[in-house]
Amino acid sequence: MSTENAAAVNFSELVNKNKQTLARLRESPRLLLHRRDGEDLVLTTAARAEQDQTVVSAATRMLAAMARREPGSMELLLDILPDAFPWVHFLPEADVHAFALELVDTMRAADSVANSAATAQLLISWQHTAEAHSDPELLSALTRDHDADHGRVSDPREAG
Template sequence: MTTQQLEVNFSELINKPKATLAGLAGAKRILLRRRDAEDLVITTAARVEQDAQVMSAGTRMFVALVRHDTAARSLLLEIIPEAFPWVRFLSEESVRAFAAELAEVLPAAESLGNMSAVATTIAAWQHTAEVHSDPELLAALTTDRGEDYGPVPEPGVTG
């Protein structure tokens, strides 16, 4: 039976590189735990390529389905709260905007082979939902206090 992930300390890779990398034979990837930095993952190039192909195919099919089928768009709006529970704090119009933006960003990011724009889009909408979940914060950010302190100088420019 193949395990999904082998976890080892980074020092183990440094001290026993052959034995540590041999762990890839029984695992899909090795998670290298580092004490003072972000953890690293080691996997094979073939697995990365395979994962990218699967992600690409899934993204293209999902986006095509949502673009061409009204029922799929409706279903997407119904299931978004399951995938992203925090959308419950957004208006229906905002949930539709989130779904539309996600459907636009997914294929664009996939075409570049860099999904960070998708993560950024999701995080931005989640932060919006966080603001809407807190009535005091929402009021503080949306209430016009009538105060205007004039133009803001460029960073580094003293006035």
């Protein structure tokens, strides 16, 4: 979820001036709550969260249906991926195709359980793969055949 349209306040403002802070939700769709001792939080209304989920779900279902039914839709998806994700330029062609299929399938599955974490992780993983392909030295180190056995690896929980 993007927080660029969110009003930002410190979490303590919500605690100390809750009515004034919550009133800001009328002006902004979300409040970004900065916390000193933890990850920032995003506060929104239940209606706004439901609207966001409805839009994401609709877009997901349309993309999945188009990818499955329309002749040439996979080619269109492959054609537009670099516009949406410029880093796919570094992926081998077969990986771009695999990414497209996996993205549609994962989005559809994630939508069915109303949890986008798997889709976010998929995007991060494929972007890291593209980053590895963008660096010839790194790609060589990662794909080199490592025949040497460096022995037993100790359990880190046993380290003192």
